[in-house]
Amino acid sequence: MREVDATSDVTLELDDIQAGALYERPSPYVGTYLLLCIRDQAEGRELVRRLHRIANPAGSPDTPDDTSVTVAFTYHGLEALGVPQESLDSFAPEFKEGMAARATALGDVGESAPDQWEKPLGSNEVHVAIAVLSSDQSHLDALAEKARAAQAELPGVELIWRQDCYQLATGRTSFGFKDGIGQPAVEGSGRSPTNPRELPLKAGEIVLGYPDESGELPPMPTPDVLGRNGTYVVFRKLHTKVAAYRSYLRERAATRAEEERLGAKMVGRWQSGAPLALSPDADTPDLGSDPQRNNDFGFADDPRGFKCPVGAHARRANPRDALDHEGSVDVRLHRMLRRGTSYGPMLPDGVLEDDGLDRGIMFVFAGAHLKRQFEFVKTQWLNDGIFIGAPLESDPLVGPHHEETSFTIPQRPIRRRLQGLPPFVVTRGGEYCFAPSLSALRWLAELDT
Numbered sequence: 410m411r412e413v414d415a416t417s418d419v420t421l422e423l424d425d426i427q428a429g430a431l432y433e434r435p436s437p438y439v440g441t442y443l444l445l446c447i448r449d450q451a452e453g454r455e456l457v458r459r460l461h462r463i464a465n466p467a468g469s470p471d472t473p474d475d476t477s478v479t480v481a482f483t484y485h486g487l488e489a490l491g492v493p494q495e496s497l498d499s500f501a502p503e504f505k506e507g508m509a510a511r512a513t514a515l516g517d518v519g520e521s522a523p524d525q526w527e528k529p530l531g532s533n534e535v536h537v538a539i540a541v542l543s544s545d546q547s548h549l550d551a552l553a554e555k556a557r558a559a560q561a562e563l564p565g566v567e568l569i570w571r572q573d574c575y576q577l578a579t580g581r582t583s584f585g586f587k588d589g590i591g592q593p594a595v596e597g598s599g600r601s602p603t604n605p606r607e608l609p610l611k612a613g614e615i616v617l618g619y620p621d622e623s624g625e626l627p628p629m630p631t632p633d634v635l636g637r638n639g640t641y642v643v644f645r646k647l648h649t650k651v652a653a654y655r656s657y658l659r660e661r662a663a664t665r666a667e668e669e670r671l672g673a674k675m676v677g678r679w680q681s682g683a684p685l686a687l688s689p690d691a692d693t694p695d696l697g698s699d700p701q702r703n704n705d706f707g708f709a710d711d712p713r714g715f716k717c718p719v720g721a722h723a724r725r726a727n728p729r730d731a732l733d734h735e736g737s738v739d740v741r742l743h744r745m746l747r748r749g750t751s752y753g754p755m756l757p758d759g760v761l762e763d764d765g766l767d768r769g770i771m772f773v774f775a776g777a778h779l780k781r782q783f784e785f786v787k788t789q790w791l792n793d794g795i796f797i798g799a800p801l802e803s804d805p806l807v808g809p810h811h812e813e814t815s816f817t818i819p820q821r822p823i824r825r826r827l828q829g830l831p832p833f834v835v836t837r838g839g840e841y842c843f844a845p846s847l848s849a850l851r852w853l854a855e856l857d858t
């Protein structure tokens with residue numbers, strides 16, 4: 410089915426694009442990520458044939474908001490399936506290298522370094538990544554079972570890792586903040602922008618085979634049937650040090666209200682999701698939960714960051730109109746779809762002691778450009794402070810902090826500077842994947858090399 414978006418003249422082949430790569434997950438959701446290793450090529454192709462039957466196209470009327478199965482491959486996975494070398498060579502260089510090889514550039518050092526990662530993340534054994542998400546536990550179990558069954562009768566394909574995830578009814582993640590609000594719209598997807606000030610992105614920013622913001626077709630793997638309607642997907646398991654984060658704030662705040670304010674300044678939104686840009690002085694839960702209003706803002710009227718600090722996580726990750734001046738970077742070239750989910754039990758409210766349990770976010774990126782989207786935002790905007798004129802500052806919430814890392818909160822009469830931020834997020838591992846189209850899944854299953 411070809412669907413035309415009323416807001417654009419782009420026709421996305423929605424029947425051929427995997428729903429999970431293009432559309433928002435349900436909310437609330439439950440989900441499971443499965444990683445598989447292909448030890449036998451013929452059985453690997455048989456697995457892909459079976460997965461092709463359960464992966465959902467974005468064009469299907471009943472799946473996107475409820476249940477979806479998304480299938481993606483690493484470079485080594487495509488290699489294990491016997492994809493011809495000239496085709497493997499045509500993928501993006503970062504994808505070919507894999508996430509572990511990009512660790513130093515990404516700031517995955519020290520306790521986030523690949524030699525500390527959870528096994529088998531970052532190893533050449535990770536071939537196929539499957540994400541199953543649903544609004545309903547019984548649907549999830551049924552589908553995850555189908556995905557496991559697709560593999561279970563194939564001894565040449567091994568299930569090597571599984572991670573369950575879920576969303577609280579409040580939509581909040583382990584640090585206490587509502588997540589998944591700021592997202593761009595994509596031309597031709599049929600979904601309207603939640604930020605009316607941001608035009609939908611050209612389809613080629615997210616899906617391969619269509620013009621992107623530069624007006625060009627992004628580099629696409631060959632042959633066409635393999636690349637077209639596919640997208641790159643990044644997943645990262647990010648452990649969050651919630652007790653350390655709470656203690657850090659508690660030591661610097663005289664009251665609970667001040668603690669909340671400092672946390673909101675770090676994120677750029679209050680815990681409810683209300684943006685500081687619209688509600689700078691206090692949380693406004695009505696605003697946070699209103700999808701018509703909670704993403705309708707810019708930063709142009711707050712250049713110095715008195716409302717939302719220029720170093721706040723969400724402002725770094727999407728400076729919106731703050732960089733709209735001559736010679737500045739084009740923010741639209743660095744947008745991404747995020748499909749992150751929460752894992753692990755929440756630390757009960759008010760607890761400041763670490764209970765030793767693993768909790769955090771499965772961060773998921775989807776986009777057509779690994780380098781200028783995911784890697785650019787991570788390295789230039791989150792890990793570095795040069796673009797905001799503060800070279801020693803990195804993202805206060807998710808940055809790879811070192812001893813001197815500080816965070817500046819512009820305020821009158823004098824700014825406040827939080828010093829010695831410890832790292833609050835540790836990378837447990839991840840991978841660069843490619844989520845092919847439905848027709849590419851068929852092509853992979855039928856390879857006869």
Ligand code: HEM
Nearest residue numbers: 586587588589590591592647723726727770786787807834
């Ligand atoms: C454990 C790690 C992380 C946590 C806890 C976290 C948390 C958050 C929160 C609370 C928000 C604001 C709510 C929203 O707009 O959805 C947000 C926004 C965002 N984050 Fe993160 N994040 C993490 C890692 C990352 C990483 C690694 C990236 C990119 C490389 C990233 C990119 C973004 C983007 C693009 C936005 C939306 C900004 C906007 O459009 O306003 N985040 N994040």
